[in-house]
Amino acid sequence: MLPKADSNDPTMPDHEQLLLAVARNRDSTAFRALFDHFAPRIKAYMRRLGADSSAAEELVQDVMMAVWLRADRFDPALASASTWIYTIARNRRIDRVRQERRPELQPDDLMSEGGEEPTPDHQFEAAETAFRLRAVIGNLPPEQADVLRLAYYEDKVHAEISAERGIPLGTVKTRLRLALVRLRRAFGEGA
Amino acid sequence: MTVPAHHPAPELLLDYAAGSLREVQSLLVAAHLAYCPDCRAQVAELEACGGVLLADLPPEPVSDTLFGTLMTRLGETAAPSSPVAAPAGRSVFPGPLRRAIGAEPEALEWVRVVPGVHLSAWAVSAGTASACLLRMASGARVPAHRHTDSEMLLVMKGGFSDEFGAYRVGDVASYETHTPHHAVADADGECLCLLVQDRPLVFTGPLGWLLNRGFRF
Incomplete structure (x- = not known):
């Protein structure tokens, strides 16, 4: 297990450390990396x-701008660097390409009192889970x-995956649910 | 407040985390997340999965000038102002829905379907899906109807029951295509729901033609 760490801690995972350096010091070398x-x-x-290639590079600029600005x-306790950047990329694509809004939950949206998420054991748990x-x-x-x-890379909801691949919807659901069970185990092991 | 007992299907959480779910259904999922710690944890896990898949993609080289262009753009961009604080006071709507509607139920226009049952004039649609609000007075019955496509309800106030179960605040009721059901609001107060459909309802029964007009939005 990693100790509680700050951005000077050499044991901290790389990309998380770079993001914190950008956040705290506007470190352009870290941003370049x-x-x-x-x-x-x-x-x-x-x-x-x-x-296409040029639209993709436009989106890369959008995403990396958001990374710098936000x-x-x-928070490395909640998400690894690649997870955090993934969510920005996903949302920018929905905004720009699909021209839809992405309904997102914000931290102060929780409706249940005292229902705060369990606090991770330590600051870089998310990167270890990854x-x-x-x-x-x-x-x-x-x-x-x-x-x-297919779900992550083809912009297809599971019903569309079923139609396109000629796989019965029930089979797609079963495969996804089996995959989800295995994925959940990766999170259980950290506790 | 207890945690919800009825959740969106796991595939729906995956579609939401993967970004393939359309706006209308995403609104219902995001609103449910406001009530449900378990689904929040699952979405966080599925986003971590997206992070791993992103990190493992074979990289495609970007133009040599891209970083320079980006830094020029950043030089011209002011730092974002900090997000506006949420309005004080509790809303009956969870945050994602409050931001989409921009008003509380009292300020909305409502269309009566049958006595005690109203639909909001507020609605959003994308593709074949649409969402609006459903309000049932205590004890009110929604007329029997069948669905030409799927329907989901998220309870935000009160509760209702039908052949499939009892639904309370935060719960999601999901109905497959062609599933007749008879919702009855709990007797102890008004029930307010977010209703998401993938095509307009077709009412059965003697008043069907009239109700179908009322339900078209």
């Missing part, structure tokens, strides 16, 4: 979802990994 790592991946994500809202999660995704049976990737 984040850009070099994530921009080509954000571009690949947008390309998979149908953007870095102070990043390691376990990566292993679980890598070991999914191919048909489960396939429906999962």
